Structures are given as structure tokens and as C-alpha cells.
Amino acid sequence: MIEVQDLTKQYAGRVAVDGISFFVRRGEIVGFLGPNGAGKSTTMRILSGYMPPTSGSALVAGHDVFRDSISVRKNVGYMPEMAPLYTDMRVKEYLHFRGELKGLGGRELRRRTGEVMDLCGVTDVRRRLIANLSKGYRQRVALADALIHRPPLLILDEPTNGLDPTQIRHVREMLLDLRDQHTVLLSTHILSEVEQICDRVIMIHHGRIRACDTPRNLKNQLRAAAAVHLELQGNGKVIKELEKLPGVRKAVEEEPLEGWRVINVRVEARNDIREAILDLATREKWRVRELHQQLPSLEDVFVELAASDAPPRNT
Amino acid sequence: MRTFWVLLKKELRGFFVSPVAYIVLALVMVQNGFSFRAALSILETGSGSAGSIVKWTFDSGWFWLSYFFIFPLLTMRLFAEEKKLGTFETLFTAPVRAWQVVWSKYGAAMIFYCILWLPSLANFALVHSLTGGVVEMPEGELRGSYLILLLMGMFNIAVGCFASSLTSNQIVAAVISFTVSLMHYLAGIFILYVGRKVPEIFVDAVGYIASVEHIRTFTSGLIDTRPVVYYASLALLFLGFTHQVVEFRRWRP
Numbered sequence: 001m002i003e004v005q006d007l008t009k010q011y012a013g014r015v016a017v018d019g020i021s022f023f024v025r026r027g028e029i030v031g032f033l034g035p036n037g038a039g040k041s042t043t044m045r046i047l048s049g050y051m052p053p054t055s056g057s058a059l060v061a062g063h064d065v066f067r068d069s070i071s072v073r074k075n076v077g078y079m080p081e082m083a084p085l086y087t088d089m090r091v092k093e094y095l096h097f098r099g100e101l102k103g104l105g106g107r108e109l110r111r112r113t114g115e116v117m118d119l120c121g122v123t124d125v126r127r128r129l130i131a132n133l134s135k136g137y138r139q140r141v142a143l144a145d146a147l148i149h150r151p152p153l154l155i156l157d158e159p160t161n162g163l164d165p166t167q168i169r170h171v172r173e174m175l176l177d178l179r180d181q182h183t184v185l186l187s188t189h190i191l192s193e194v195e196q197i198c199d200r201v202i203m204i205h206h207g208r209i210r211a212c213d214t215p216r217n218l219k220n221q222l223r224a225a226a227a228v229h230l231e232l233q234g235n236g237k238v239i240k241e242l243e244k245l246p247g248v249r250k251a252v253e254e255e256p257l258e259g260w261r262v263i264n265v266r267v268e269a270r271n272d273i274r275e276a277i278l279d280l281a282t283r284e285k286w287r288v289r290e291l292h293q294q295l296p297s298l299e300d301v302f303v304e305l306a307a308s309d310a311p312p313r314n315t
Numbered sequence: 316m317r318t319f320w321v322l323l324k325k326e327l328r329g330f331f332v333s334p335v336a337y338i339v340l341a342l343v344m345v346q347n348g349f350s351f352r353a354a355l356s357i358l359e360t361g362s363g364s365a366g367s368i369v370k371w372t373f374d375s376g377w378f379w380l381s382y383f384f385i386f387p388l389l390t391m392r393l394f395a396e397e398k399k400l401g402t403f404e405t406l407f408t409a410p411v412r413a414w415q416v417v418w419s420k421y422g423a424a425m426i427f428y429c430i431l432w433l434p435s436l437a438n439f440a441l442v443h444s445l446t447g448g449v450v451e452m453p454e455g456e457l458r459g460s461y462l463i464l465l466l467m468g469m470f471n472i473a474v475g476c477f478a479s480s481l482t483s484n485q486i487v488a489a490v491i492s493f494t495v496s497l498m499h500y501l502a503g504i505f506i507l508y509v510g511r512k513v514p515e516i517f518v519d520a521v522g523y524i525a526s527v528e529h530i531r532t533f534t535s536g537l538i539d540t541r542p543v544v545y546y547a548s549l550a551l552l553f554l555g556f557t558h559q560v561v562e563f564r565r566w567r568p
Contacts, residue, residue: 078408084401
């Protein structure tokens with residue numbers, strides 16, 4: 001559905017997107033993840049035909065985003081960040097206008113307007129001025145607009161930004177329902193969202209792709225942040241002994257809890273040292289009341305990525 | 316073409332829901348009232364100047380007093396508001412082309428501009444019917460007057476569109492548009508009325524761009540093709556600029 005090759009976008013000497021390549025298959029939900037200013041929005045704007053890349057190519061539904069921008073736009077339902085809308089229009093009127101603009105007409109237009117209003121839950125505000133709507137409703141109107149012409153590809157820039165938890169869940173369920181008819185590329189920095197609905201995650205930072213995999217693989221792969229939580233009673237050289245174990249990066253003593261020493265053992269990537277710790281404890285006659293591995297959340301991966309700061313390239 | 320009509324309809328609607336447009340309509344009606352009253356008083360005193368009530372109405376100080384306020388007020392919103400709201404992004408991710416957007420906005424402003432002058436026709440119709448046709452109202456002068464209004468409108472609205480496309484601030488757009496329109500007008504009268512000492516050839520050249528002269532000619536019922544070409548080509552030039560500004564997003568490095 002999307003094929004991106006060496007895509008680069010520069011603004012006045014600053015590189016926003018730096019030679020990225022990726023693809024999205026039909027029917028996939030792919031999450032675009034990265035801190036603010038990572039190049040997510042820029043990439044999405046290019047893919048939706050809003051602006052051309054500086055170099056590289058992007059095919060959307062088989063059309064080149066630069067040479068055949070109009071065909072690309074017919075195939076894409078794009079929802080920009082912050083959901084900009086004409087504030088002097090009423091909801092139904094706006095969707096009607098957008099549908100017409102995207103080539104719908106007559107009975108089909110009326111039917112689709114009603115359908116997307118129902119789907120996005122804006123039917124009860126259809127006569128309200130958009131200027132008077134809350135952020136959540138505006139967001140939903142923008143989503144309805146993206147859906148109205150039944151585009152095979154949805155590009156949603158932070159679709160849940162500014163919504164309350166109930167609304168976020170609603171949007172998430174809606175996206176899962178839509179997956180039969182649409183391919184979805186969405187950007188977000190809410191990690192739980194990605195973990196729950198995305199088939200694949202593309203992590204982008206400073207305009208470059210840092211990782212691209214399923215949420216599960218990504219967590220396995222980047223287990224550098226994994227640690228073992230340990231509560232025990234033992235002699236003074238516990239820390240020293242633990243750090244001697246192969247695969248242990250560091251052992252950190254934390255605040256003691258109810259007379260038990262609490263130790264956090266940082267482990268190098270893809271090492272399971274739980275058994276080794278237990279063997280050691282038995283040998284040294286430490287009393288252990290808790291031993292468990294802390295799996296990294298996608299959040300840890302994200303924070304680690306954001307922290308590994310390669311400065312942006314300048315031209 | 317269908318897209319153009321959809322956009323035009325939306326832009327026109329934008330005029331009729333905006334209070335600014337009604338203020339402009341009121342302004343033009345008041346100004347018409349004053350110029351018409353002035354024309355009537357010439358008729359009352361019979362103070363000798365040549366022409367008809369049509370000519371006196373449009374070739375008067377009252378007319379110019381408010382004329383240049385019309386354009387910034389009508390056009391400042393067109394592009395600047397889209398930039399401010401960020402709706403350019405939604406607009407240009409729908410299958411629309413830049414020329415459709417530019418021409419629909421320009422077209423809607425032109426249509427509204429034409430509507431602005433309709434009430435002034437009622438003045439003439441009223442006097443005509445009340446006096447039983449005694450007051451002379453030559454058809455040629457009427458046609459000429461409304462034609463030059465259309466031509467000057469074409470140019471000034473194109474300038475306004477261009478100004479609006481440059482910025483996301485409507486006030487800035489209004490100031491640019493007002494300044495350019497007024498400067499163009501002043502360039503015309505400055506040399507003709509103040510700069511008597513400049514060489515003759517210069518005065519002739521400025522005659523081509525002097526709106527005051529144009530309106531004098533046309534309200535006398537003379538259709539001069541030079542201003543027609545002049546205003547139409549300037550309008551196209553400024554719309555071309557506007558198109559470039561709107562498309563700049565696509566071409567900038």
C-alpha cells in the first residue's frame with residue numbers, strides 16, 4: 001500500500017526526514033512512533049500528497065506522491081495533527097462539503113455523510129457550529145472527514161491527541177473495526193495504543209528509522225533495559241557477588257523494605273540470569289523472598305531510543 | 316471543473332455567513348447614498364458641469380472616499396484564514412488543484428463585489444420612476460460606469476487575494492492590499508494633478524494607469540479598450556502570483 005524509498009525532506013537546511021525507507025502492506029495497522037519533532041508529521045504529509053519530498057520516492061496505492069498527487073489523495077484519508085476544520089461551518093455541512101470535494105455526489109454523498117457521522121459519534125452534534133465543539137468532537141469530525149470517501153488507506157496524525165480515556169478507547173475500537181476495509185498508518189506517542197492495536201511499529205527519531213518490527217519483537221529485541229528485581233537477606237558482599245555473575249551490568253541497592261534488602265539487577269540484552277541468581281543465593285545461604293524479571297515496556301524502548309541522541313544532520 | 320464549483324459554492328457561502336461582508340455591503344450602500352445625493356444636488360442647483368446624474372455619482376469625491384476599503388475587507392480572509400486555521404492541509408490533501416482553489420476564492424469575491432453594486436442601480440431606477448423619466452440617464456453612461464467598476468474590481472480583488480496569500484494574519488493582508496490599491500490610485504493622480512512640472516511624456520504614460528481618468532472616460536459613456544486590457548492583465552498577473560505563492564509549498568527546496 002505504501003512503499004517508501006530513501007525519502008528525505010529538508011526545510012531551509014534542516015533535515016526533517018533523513019533517507020527513510022519502509023513499506024506498509026494492505027490491511028496492516030502500522031504505528032509511527034517517535035518523540036515530538038522526530039519527522040512523523042513530515043513523513044505523513046508527504047505520503048498524503050500535501051508536499052513533495054526533497055529526494056527519494058514514495059508510492060501510495062501504486063501512485064507516486066509527487067507526479068500523481070491527485071490520484072494519491074483520492075486513495076488516502078488524511079487526518080492532520082490538531083484536526084484543523086472550518087470553524088464557521090456546521091458539522092453536517094462540513095462533512096457534506098468534504099465529501100463533495102472528494103468526488104461523492106447525490107444519494108451516495110448523503111448516505112456516506114450519515115454513515116460516518118454515526119460511526120464517529122457526531123450525529124447528535126451535526127447541527128452545531130464547529131467553532132463551538134470540544135476538542136474531542138473536533139477530532140471525531142476530522143476522522144469522519146478522513147473516512148468519508150472510503151479511502152483504502154488512512155493516514156492519521158495523532159488521532160487520539162487531546163481525547164479523554166473513554167474517547168481514546170472508542171477510537172481504538174473503531175480502528176480495529178476498520179481494519180477489514182482500510183490500511184492504517186497512524187502516528188502517536190502514546191505507547192499503550194501502539195501495543196494494543198498495531199501490527200507493526202516504526203520508530204523514528206531525528207528523521208531516521210530506529211526500529212521497525214512488531215511490538216512484541218521490538219520488546220524482545222531491545223531488552224537492554226531488562227532487570228531483575230530481588231528482595232533478600234544476606235551478608236555484606238551481596239552486591240559484589242551479584243555483579244560477578246556473567247551478563248550482569250550493574251546491581252543497585254534500593255531502599256530496604258520491612259527489613260529486606262531490595263536490589264535491582266540490570267542485565268545485558270537477552271540474558272536470563274534468574275536461575276544463576278538463585279543458585280548463587282543457595283550457595284551463599286541468602287534468604288530470598290522475591291525474585292522476578294522486569295520486562296521492558298515499549299516505553300522503556302522508546303525512552304532509550306530518545307535518549308540515544310544522535311544529533312540531527314545539517315546541510 | 317466540478318471541484319471548482321464545489322469550492323466556489325463554499326467560498327460564496329463564507330461571504331454570506333461572515334459579518335464583515337455585511338459591513339462592506341452597508342458601507343458601499345452608505346457611500347452610494349452620499350455620492351448619489353451629491354449628484355442630485357448638482358441637478359438641483361444646475362451648476363453647469365457637463366454630464367449626467369450617472370457621471371456625477373461615480374466621478375465624485377464621495378466615491379473614492381470609501382472605495383479602497385472594500386477590497387481589503389472582502390479579500391483579507393480568503394487565504395490568510397486557511398493558513399491560520401491550518402485548513403490548507405486538509406484542503407490540499409483532498410483531490411483539488413491550486414488553480415481551483417485560487418480561482419474559486421477570486422470568483423467568490425468577484426461575485427460578492429458585483430452584488431455590492433446592485434443597490435446603487437436601485438437609486439437610478441427610483442429617480443427614473445419618480446421623475447417620470449425627466450432626469451437624463453443615458454444608457455451608455457450606465458453601462459460604462461458599471462463596466463469600469465467591474466474592471467477596477469478585478470484588479471483590486473486580485474491584489475487582495477495576493478496579499479492574503481502572503482500571510483496568515485488577516486490584518487497584515489488587509490494593510491498590504493489597502494496600500495497597494497491606494498498607491499496605484501495615488502500614482503495616477505499624483506503626477507496628473509501635482510506634478511505639472513514633469514515632462515509631458517511622463518504625464519501621458521501615467522494617464523494609462525490613472526484610475527481617476529479611467530472612471531472619467533467610462534462614466535461619460537466612452538468605452539476605451541486600453542483600461543480593459545490594462546486591468547484584466549494586471550488581475551491575471553496578480554492571480555498568477557497568488558497561484559505561485561499557494562504552490563510554493565510544493566516547490567520549495
